[in-house]
Amino acid sequence: MYLTPEQQAILDGEKGEVMAKVMKTMVMYGDAFEAEKLVPITSNYNHLVTSFGLKVMSPVYDLMQQLLDAGVMSGQKFSVDPRPLDKNVPASFLQNFVFNKFMYTKQAFYEDQLIKLGLMDKDAFTCACYMDEVGNTPKKGDVLSWAESSAVVYANSVLGARCNRNSGIIDIMGSIVGFVPYFGLLTDEGRKATWVVKIETTKKPEAQLLGSAIGMKVMEDVPYIVGLDKWLGNELDDSACTYLKDFGAATASNGAVGLYHIENLTPEAVEQGTALIAEGAREYIIDDAELERVKKDYPVIWKNPDAAPKLCFMGCPHMSLQQLKDWTDRVEAGLKEAGNSKVVIPTVFTAAPKVLEEFGKTEYAARLKATGVITSYICPLMYMNNPLCKTMPVITSSNKLRTYTSARYYTDDEILTAITKGGK
Amino acid sequence: MMKEFKGRVVTPGTCTAEAVVTKQGFNTLASMQMALQFGDKQTKCGDQNNADINGLPLCGKALCLPQTIGSTTGGLVLYCANAMGRQPACMLFANHIDSLAAAGAVLADVWVEGSTMPVIDCLGDEFLDYVKTGMTVTIKEGGIVVVE
Numbered sequence: 001m002y003l004t005p006e007q008q009a010i011l012d013g014e015k016g017e018v019m020a021k022v023m024k025t026m027v028m029y030g031d032a033f034e035a036e037k038l039v040p041i042t043s044n045y046n047h048l049v050t051s052f053g054l055k056v057m058s059p060v061y062d063l064m065q066q067l068l069d070a071g072v073m074s075g076q077k078f079s080v081d082p083r084p085l086d087k088n089v090p091a092s093f094l095q096n097f098v099f100n101k102f103m104y105t106k107q108a109f110y111e112d113q114l115i116k117l118g119l120m121d122k123d124a125f126t127c128a129c130y131m132d133e134v135g136n137t138p139k140k141g142d143v144l145s146w147a148e149s150s151a152v153v154y155a156n157s158v159l160g161a162r163c164n165r166n167s168g169i170i171d172i173m174g175s176i177v178g179f180v181p182y183f184g185l186l187t188d189e190g191r192k193a194t195w196v197v198k199i200e201t202t203k204k205p206e207a208q209l210l211g212s213a214i215g216m217k218v219m220e221d222v223p224y225i226v227g228l229d230k231w232l233g234n235e236l237d238d239s240a241c242t243y244l245k246d247f248g249a250a251t252a253s254n255g256a257v258g259l260y261h262i263e264n265l266t267p268e269a270v271e272q273g274t275a276l277i278a279e280g281a282r283e284y285i286i287d288d289a290e291l292e293r294v295k296k297d298y299p300v301i302w303k304n305p306d307a308a309p310k311l312c313f314m315g316c317p318h319m320s321l322q323q324l325k326d327w328t329d330r331v332e333a334g335l336k337e338a339g340n341s342k343v344v345i346p347t348v349f350t351a352a353p354k355v356l357e358e359f360g361k362t363e364y365a366a367r368l369k370a371t372g373v374i375t376s377y378i379c380p381l382m383y384m385n386n387p388l389c390k391t392m393p394v395i396t397s398s399n400k401l402r403t404y405t406s407a408r409y410y411t412d413d414e415i416l417t418a419i420t421k422g423g424k
Numbered sequence: 425m426m427k428e429f430k431g432r433v434v435t436p437g438t439c440t441a442e443a444v445v446t447k448q449g450f451n452t453l454a455s456m457q458m459a460l461q462f463g464d465k466q467t468k469c470g471d472q473n474n475a476d477i478n479g480l481p482l483c484g485k486a487l488c489l490p491q492t493i494g495s496t497t498g499g500l501v502l503y504c505a506n507a508m509g510r511q512p513a514c515m516l517f518a519n520h521i522d523s524l525a526a527a528g529a530v531l532a533d534v535w536v537e538g539s540t541m542p543v544i545d546c547l548g549d550e551f552l553d554y555v556k557t558g559m560t561v562t563i564k565e566g567g568i569v570v571v572e
Contacts, residue, residue: 029526165496165522166527169527
């Protein structure tokens with residue numbers, strides 16, 4: 001890899017041993033992909049994936065402390081993934097004991113480290129950092145050192161920024177040196193589609209189910225999706241962006257997609273059209289039957305597959321302001337139709353603290369509260385990331401949550417029925 | 425029958441270990457999170473979506489895989505496994521290594537004192553077709569992988 005004299009000097013230890021190790025990490029990371037050079041990060045803010053103070057992750061906090069002790073700081077402020085705990089979310093005595101006394105004992109310590117390392121705001125904890133309310137929205141063409149798979153795929157695909165699927169720790173190390181290796185999704189070639197996915201469904205496909213199907217098929221490749229604009233339109237309005245947020249998260253967690261192009265909708269597809277399709281691209285056709293097949297193949301790992309759900313999580317990734325409003329309307333209508341006044345399954349809607357703050361200023365907030373739905377800034381995945389939850393029948397319309405936990409996936413309509421009328 | 429494959433060295437080292445083989449993408453977070461958190465010294469795979477290896481021990485094994493997938497915590501999970509001494513003996517990729525696994529391998533190599541988890545990639549589809557869970561895998565110098 002070619003290094004500028006400035007980069008070489010850092011690698012040689014001009015700025016200290018720890019900084020040299022950070023640079024070595026970035027160079028070795030780039031070498032694994034035959035990156036020819038390091039390029040400057042151009043975004044205003046970074047985004048980190050590691051938000052949780054898990055006792056078992058002590059090696060991460062030890063490493064962060066090495067950075068702090070050496071005065072090796074990020075040049076950028078950053079947002080970070082959601083906090084793992086919120087007392088508003090229902091939990092048993094035993095769960096609370098395990099969370100607070102066993103699992104997340106490092107939370108306060110780690111949050112203090114994050115503040116010292118450059119957290120952009122005390123409430124900058126969300127996986128959907130690109131929401132207007134949060135304020136970490138990169139511009140088209142910006143080079144990022146982000147992690148968090150759902151945020152990376154959104155930034156690349158919907159915003160047109162350039163970011164590889166960086167891992168946690170690599171995210172902050174790129175930001176510290178100010179450079180990232182030039183490979184993969186940073187390059188024009190790496191942004192070309194090696195799959196053409198044709199949507200031939202008879203109705204608007206469920207975002208998280210479609211994303212799951214595509215993720216599992218193309219894995220880490222770039223898909224060029226044809227026929228989805230029929231259902232989403234040709235403008236990246238709030239509705240389309242929300243759909244793509246959920247769709248992208250499923251492609252990234254069920255596979256390893258870091259970028260997708262939607263014909264006639266996402267920025268590069270609008271500009272370049274089919275010129276984005278690489279020679280020899282493979283084809284995947286998705287119709288109603290294919291989506292049904294994918295859904296049926298999800299394993300059910302509840303101890304009792306017929307158990308009544310005890311909890312419902314919506315908002316992985318975090319919900320948008322409009323989603324919270326729309327779901328308020330839907331839950332109210334569902335309850336009215338069922339003759340119920342409150343949801344029949346404890347239900348948690350999760351969103352960024354700043355989004356919840358804005359939601360709280362609207363008349364919808366009181367209406368949603370009246371339905372019994374709880375709002376929280378929590379990360380559902382972190383909440384469920386323990387053996388106690390493994391035996392707990394949780395339902396969700398998040399395919400990301402389904403992938404990493406024992407939560408069972410249902411479509412949005414099925415979830416609405418379950419929480420307002422009862423049944424699975 | 426013994427068969428030799430040649431790949432690319434991502435992080436160097438030699439070892440001999442029993443193979444654990446996944447034909448589908450290895451979801452690092454889903455596979456290792458519970459085991460690392462709750463003191464499973466064998467690091468048994470906990471990925472419900474991976475029938476190939478769900479429930480099998482990963483610690484000290486030769487993990488043979490096409491690539492890793494899933495959450496971008498993947499690299500730091502691998503780094504933690506290494507720092508805790510609960511990592512696979514080596515990782516052998518049929519495909520080019522992905523960015524998350526590469527991060528984990530590099531972080532372990534640079535930041536974990538005495539870490540030894542050789543990583544070889546680009547071994548090809550034939551490697552993954554040939555190697556089966558339970559076979560013995562030996563990594564030699566220069567990216568040579570012997571399966572028997």
